Amino acid sequence: MSALYANVDVVPISRRQFVQLSAAGLAAPSMVACSSADELVIRPDGVPLSGFTAESTAFDVVAGLDLKDRNILITGGTSGLGLESARALAGRGATVWLTGRSLERAQIACRQVGGDCRPLQLELEQPESILACAQRFKQMATQLDALVCNAGIMVLGERRLVGAVEQHFAVNHLGHFLLVHHLLAPLQSAPQGRVVVVGSSAYKWAPTAGIEFDNLDGARDYTPNKAYGQSKLANALFSLELSQRLQGTPVTSNSINPGAADTELWRHYPRWQQWLLAPVKGFLLKTAPQAAATQCYVATAPTLASTSGYYFEDCNPVVPPAQVRDAELAAQLWATSERLLQPYL
Numbered sequence: 001m002s003a004l005y006a007n008v009d010v011v012p013i014s015r016r017q018f019v020q021l022s023a024a025g026l027a028a029p030s031m032v033a034c035s036s037a038d039e040l041v042i043r044p045d046g047v048p049l050s051g052f053t054a055e056s057t058a059f060d061v062v063a064g065l066d067l068k069d070r071n072i073l074i075t076g077g078t079s080g081l082g083l084e085s086a087r088a089l090a091g092r093g094a095t096v097w098l099t100g101r102s103l104e105r106a107q108i109a110c111r112q113v114g115g116d117c118r119p120l121q122l123e124l125e126q127p128e129s130i131l132a133c134a135q136r137f138k139q140m141a142t143q144l145d146a147l148v149c150n151a152g153i154m155v156l157g158e159r160r161l162v163g164a165v166e167q168h169f170a171v172n173h174l175g176h177f178l179l180v181h182h183l184l185a186p187l188q189s190a191p192q193g194r195v196v197v198v199g200s201s202a203y204k205w206a207p208t209a210g211i212e213f214d215n216l217d218g219a220r221d222y223t224p225n226k227a228y229g230q231s232k233l234a235n236a237l238f239s240l241e242l243s244q245r246l247q248g249t250p251v252t253s254n255s256i257n258p259g260a261a262d263t264e265l266w267r268h269y270p271r272w273q274q275w276l277l278a279p280v281k282g283f284l285l286k287t288a289p290q291a292a293a294t295q296c297y298v299a300t301a302p303t304l305a306s307t308s309g310y311y312f313e314d315c316n317p318v319v320p321p322a323q324v325r326d327a328e329l330a331a332q333l334w335a336t337s338e339r340l341l342q343p344y345l
């Protein structure tokens with residue numbers, strides 16, 4: 001277990017969090033089984049609280065900050081939380097590098113964002129595209145102040161392979177692992193670089209083993225929720241191991257859960273669940289600007305300059321369940337990811 005979580009405070013789960021878990025449960029019945037109103041939010045010792053809440057927006061958490069000299073790269077900026085994050089950060093003067101699966105889509109999104117927003121092409125399924133994206137950034141900038149690993153898929157459908165691995169693991173985890181690897185130099189050139197990995201409470205859907213290293217192609221007992229859950233657990237474990245490896249440098253690594261939000265992510269859910277959710281989602285789900293708040297907060301808050309290896313929800317640090325803090329599993333995931341990506345590292 002990571003030593004970071006040795007001392008903790010316990011506070012009750014917020015009403016909003018309960019509502020969000022319920023909302024996610026409405027759209028994904030399996031989540032109901034692993035969530036309960038009795039859950040407690042546990043705070044780690046020594047990490048500052050923000051004063052922000054689940055209702056705070058990305059614009060609230062950066063209000064008053066001067067981000068003029070910051071380069072912030074956001075993956076998956078063409079919709080949802082990535083797009084809202086870009087809007088908030090560019091609005092405070094940051095140079096936002098926004099990725100889209102095609103350059104054209106990234107350019108369109110940048111026009112929506114305004115400010116100093118620079119489009120980059122990035123397809124996380126393709127290592128060559130990831131290398132080219134990192135290379136392009138490094139040609140145009142020397143320092144990267146924050147990298148927000150936000151892009152993600154939640155696909156309800158048949159198992160699909162990307163190379164030798166199942167697509168959720170490939171896109172949500174391996175793609176970002178490779179991107180971070182190739183952007184470590186500019187992160188280390190920044191006065192205080194930050195990696196923010198966007199996970200999800202769907203880590204609860206991960207298989208009992210956490211990461212099924214002997215089943216990364218998902219051939220055994222595939223379900224979309226399990227695959228998504230495993231990839232989101234991998235996000236948090238990757239961030240944890242990265243924080244260990246960055247110890248002694250000014251670069252920090254933290255992961256976050258944005259909370260269930262009304263975005264394009266749900267587009268693959270069955271129509272009946274979308275239909276059920278549609279009339280009530282304004283009450284039950286966070287808005288995209290609210291869900292984008294935590295990643296913007298962790299990417300920029302001056303109080304978090306030396307906070308690394310933690311997990312955040314609703315703009316505050318929480319202690320996630322043991323599986324999400326499993327240092328041994330995190331190290332094993334790192335070694336496996338390196339092996340799978342060896343030709344590209």
Ligand SMILES: NC(=O)c1ccc[n+]([C@@H]2O[C@H](COP(=O)([O-])OP(=O)(O)OC[C@H]3O[C@@H](n4cnc5c(N)ncnc54)[C@H](OP(=O)(O)O)[C@@H]3O)[C@@H](O)[C@H]2O)c1
Nearest residue numbers: 076078079080081123124150151152200260261263264265
């Ligand atoms: N919304 C929620 O309820 C919720 C809850 C918990 C966690 N999250 C996490 O939050 C993050 C953002 O999700 P969102 O809700 O904003 O979803 P979204 O609106 O669907 O946005 C996802 C972004 O990722 C991009 N993307 C997808 N596949 C990609 C690939 N292969 N290569 C590069 N980019 C790719 C998408 O590009 P295209 O537009 O081209 O597809 C889009 O820009 C995800 O990591 C998700 O797991 C969301």
